[in-house]
Amino acid sequence: MSEVEQVRFTEQRLAEIDALVKKYPAARSALLPVLHMAQEDFGYLPMHVQQLVADTLDLRLMVVREVVTFYTMFREHETGKYRLEVCTNAGCMLNGADELVRHITKSLGINVGETTSDGMFTVTEVECAGACAGAPVVQINNEYHEKVDASYMDAFITKVGSSSEGGQA
Amino acid sequence: MISSDPKQVKAICFDRVHLEGQTGLEVARKNGAYKFLPTVLKDFDSEQIVDEVKKSGLRGRGGAGFPTGLKWSFVPRNTGKPTYLLCNADEGEPGTFKDRDIMRYDPHLLIEGMIMAGFALGVKDAYIYIRGEFLHEANVMDAAIEEAYSANLLGESILGTDFSMNLTVHRGAGAYICGEETALIESLEGRPGRPRFKPPFPAVEGFYRCPTVVNNVETLATVPAILEFGGDWHAAIGVPNNTGLKIFSVSGHVNKPGNYEVPMGTSLKVLIEEYCGGLQHGTVPKVIIPGGSSTPWLTAEHYDTPLTYDAMMKAGSMLGSGAIIVMDETADLIALTRRLAHFYAHESCGQCTPCREGTGWLERIMNRVEAGQGCKKDVEVLNDAAVHMAGRTICALADGASAPILSLLKHFPEVVEERLMENAE
Numbered sequence: 001m002s003e004v005e006q007v008r009f010t011e012q013r014l015a016e017i018d019a020l021v022k023k024y025p026a027a028r029s030a031l032l033p034v035l036h037m038a039q040e041d042f043g044y045l046p047m048h049v050q051q052l053v054a055d056t057l058d059l060r061l062m063v064v065r066e067v068v069t070f071y072t073m074f075r076e077h078e079t080g081k082y083r084l085e086v087c088t089n090a091g092c093m094l095n096g097a098d099e100l101v102r103h104i105t106k107s108l109g110i111n112v113g114e115t116t117s118d119g120m121f122t123v124t125e126v127e128c129a130g131a132c133a134g135a136p137v138v139q140i141n142n143e144y145h146e147k148v149d150a151s152y153m154d155a156f157i158t159k160v161g162s163s164s165e166g167g168q169a
Numbered sequence: 170m171i172s173s174d175p176k177q178v179k180a181i182c183f184d185r186v187h188l189e190g191q192t193g194l195e196v197a198r199k200n201g202a203y204k205f206l207p208t209v210l211k212d213f214d215s216e217q218i219v220d221e222v223k224k225s226g227l228r229g230r231g232g233a234g235f236p237t238g239l240k241w242s243f244v245p246r247n248t249g250k251p252t253y254l255l256c257n258a259d260e261g262e263p264g265t266f267k268d269r270d271i272m273r274y275d276p277h278l279l280i281e282g283m284i285m286a287g288f289a290l291g292v293k294d295a296y297i298y299i300r301g302e303f304l305h306e307a308n309v310m311d312a313a314i315e316e317a318y319s320a321n322l323l324g325e326s327i328l329g330t331d332f333s334m335n336l337t338v339h340r341g342a343g344a345y346i347c348g349e350e351t352a353l354i355e356s357l358e359g360r361p362g363r364p365r366f367k368p369p370f371p372a373v374e375g376f377y378r379c380p381t382v383v384n385n386v387e388t389l390a391t392v393p394a395i396l397e398f399g400g401d402w403h404a405a406i407g408v409p410n411n412t413g414l415k416i417f418s419v420s421g422h423v424n425k426p427g428n429y430e431v432p433m434g435t436s437l438k439v440l441i442e443e444y445c446g447g448l449q450h451g452t453v454p455k456v457i458i459p460g461g462s463s464t465p466w467l468t469a470e471h472y473d474t475p476l477t478y479d480a481m482m483k484a485g486s487m488l489g490s491g492a493i494i495v496m497d498e499t500a501d502l503i504a505l506t507r508r509l510a511h512f513y514a515h516e517s518c519g520q521c522t523p524c525r526e527g528t529g530w531l532e533r534i535m536n537r538v539e540a541g542q543g544c545k546k547d548v549e550v551l552n553d554a555a556v557h558m559a560g561r562t563i564c565a566l567a568d569g570a571s572a573p574i575l576s577l578l579k580h581f582p583e584v585v586e587e588r589l590m591e592n593a594e
C-alpha cells in the first residue's frame with residue numbers, strides 16, 4: 001500500500017450506480033449503497049476506494065470519510081478471508097456466546113479483533129444481530145449461522161481452512 | 170386465512186409466513202396477497218383509510234407505541250412538497266427479531282401495506298431502510314419488489330388507477346442509532362446517523378425537509394388486514410387502548426425462543442410457559458426485560474403482567490418493541506449489565522454530552538465492578554450518571570442506556586454489593 005493504486009468501477013457497476021442515484025431525491029442518498037458495492041468489489045474501503053466513491057457521486061472525500069468511519073460495517077482495513085463475527089449481546093450471552101468466543105480465539109490462537117497469520121480468519125464481537133432465537137449467532141461474511149456451538153465452529157474452521165487457500169469467500 | 174371474527178384471529182402479520190414459496194408473487198397471490206388492494210385503490214379515499222386506521226387503535230410496533238392513524242393525520246396536505254413513506258426495518262434493539270421474519274417469509278405483505286399507506290398519504294417514493302446485516306432479507310425484499318413492479322403493483326398507474334408509487338430497499342451499515350427515526354432520515358440522506366432535534370417532527374419536516382412518515386415493518390404489515398376487515402374488527406382484538414395482535418420476540422433462558430404473535434393482553438407468564446416451553450432452569454424468572462434491552466427490568470413479582478403498553482407502564486417498564494429477554498436464576502446480572510453498558514457506549518452517536526460521557530462512565534465502572542474492583546463510590550456514580558443522563562438528550566438512547574443500570578441497582582443491590590466485597594480485603 002505504498003503508492004496510490006488506481007481503481008475503477010466496472011461499466012456494469014457504473015450503470016447500476018446511475019440507476020440507483022435516480023431512485024433518490026439527491027445523489028448523496030446513494031452513498032451507503034455505493035459504499036456497500038465498493039466494499040463488495042474491492043474487499044474493503046482503503047482511502048483510494050473512498051476517493052473513487054467520492055468522485056463517482058461527486059461528493060467531497062471528507063463527506064465519504066465521515067460516513068465510512070461512522071458505520072461499523074464499512075471496513076477501512078483488510079480482514080481475513082473469513083470474518084467470524086460473534087454476537088455477544090444479551091440473548092447470545094445468556095446462551096453461551098462468551099464461551100464460544102473464548103473457544104474460537106483459543107483454537108485460532110488470536111485475540112478478538114485480530115486476524116490469523118495465514119490471513120484466513122478474523123474474529124470480532126458484534127452487537128445484537130436481530131436473530132436472538134438462534135442464539136448464539138455468528139455471522140460469517142454476511143451470512144447468518146444460528147445455534148452455533150464449539151463443534152460447529154471447529155468443523156467450519158477445519159473445512160474452509162483445509163480446502164480453500166485461494167478458493168472463494 | 171385471517172378470520173373475520175375478531176375472537177378467532179390467530180395471526181395477522183404471521184398469517185402466511187409458514188407457507189411454502191410465499192416469497193414468490195404467484196404463491197403469495199394464491200394465498201390472498203393483494204386481494205383487497207384493488208378495492209382500496211378504487212373505493213377508498215385517503216381520509217377513509219386514515220379513519221379506519223385510527224378506529225383500529227393500532228399503535229406503532231417499533232417501540233414508542235404511538236397511534237398510527239394519528240401520526241398519519243399529522244402529515245400536512247398540499248404543501249407543494251412530496252410526502253415520503255419510510256419503513257423502519259433497522260431492527261437493532263437488542264432482543265428484537267420479528268421484522269426479519271415478516272420480510273424474509275412474507276415480503277409481499279409488507280409491500281402491500283406500504284402501497285396502502287402510501288396511497289393514503291399521497292406518497293410517490295417510499296423506502297425500506299433495512300439494517301445492513303440483513304443482506305438475505307434485503308435480497309428477498311428486492312426480488313419481491315421486482316415482481317410487484319412487473320405485475321403493476323408498483324410503479325406508474327398501479328393496477329390501472331392514477332396512483333403511482335416507487336419502492337426502494339436501502340441497506341444501513343451497522344449502527345443501532347439509525348433505528349431512531351430522525352437518525353434513519355439522516356442516514357438515508359447519506360450522512361452519519363445522528364438524530365435531529367424534534368420538533369419539527371418528521372411528519373412535517375423529515376426526509377430532505379419534506380413531510381415524512383416513518384413506520385415500523387410490523388405496523389405497516391398490519392394495515393392490509395385493518396383495511397380488509399375494518400378498524401372496528403381490529404379494535405375488537407386484544408384489550409381497549411392496546412388492540413390487535415402483537416409479535417413478541419422471546420429470547421434468553423426459555424426452552425423455545427422465537428417469535429409469537431398473540432393477542433395483546435396475554436400475560437407474560439402464559440407467553441413464557443405455554444408458548445415458549447417455560448424456563449431452562451427453575452420455574453420463575455429472575456429478570457424479564459419486556460421490550461428490548463432499553464426497557465426497565467421486571468422481576469418475578471410481575472410475572473403475571475398482561476402484555477399491553479399500559480400494563481407494562483404501570484409495572485414500571487415499557488412494552489417497547491415486544492422483545493422479551495428472559496433470565497433464569499443462572500444469569501450473571503453483573504456481566505449482563507456490563508455487556509449492555511458496552512453496547513450503549515459503542516452505539517452512542519456522541520452529539521449530546523450527557524450521553525457520550527455518561528455511556529462511557531457506565532461502561533468503565535461496570536467493567537471495574539465485574540472485575541471485583543469496584544468500590545462504594547462507584548455505585549453512587551453509576552446511579553448519578555444513569556439518573557442524570559436520562560431525559561436530557563436529543564434522543565432516547567440515553568434513557569435506554571440508563572435502564573439496565575438503574576434496574577440492577579434497584580432490584581439487585583445485594584448482588585452488586587457482594588461483587589464489591591470481593592476485592593475489599
Ligand SMILES: Cc1cc2nc3c(=O)[nH]c(=O)nc-3n(C[C@H](O)[C@H](O)[C@H](O)COP(=O)(O)O)c2cc1C
Nearest residue numbers: 229230231257259260261348349350384385388565
Ligand atoms: C435509539 C432508538 C432506536 C430505535 N430503533 C428502532 C428500530 O430498530 N426499529 C423501529 O421500528 N423503531 C426503532 N425506534 C423507534 C423509532 O424512532 C420510531 O419511533 C418508529 O420507527 C416509528 O414507527 P412506529 O410508529 O410504526 O412504531 C428506535 C428509537 C430509538 C430512540
Ligand code: SF4
Nearest residue numbers: 518520521524562564
Ligand atoms: S442521546 Fe446519545 S445517541 Fe441520542 S442523539 Fe444524543 S448522543 Fe446521540
Ligand code: FES
Nearest residue numbers: 087091092129132
Ligand atoms: S443477542 Fe445475539 S442475535 Fe440478538
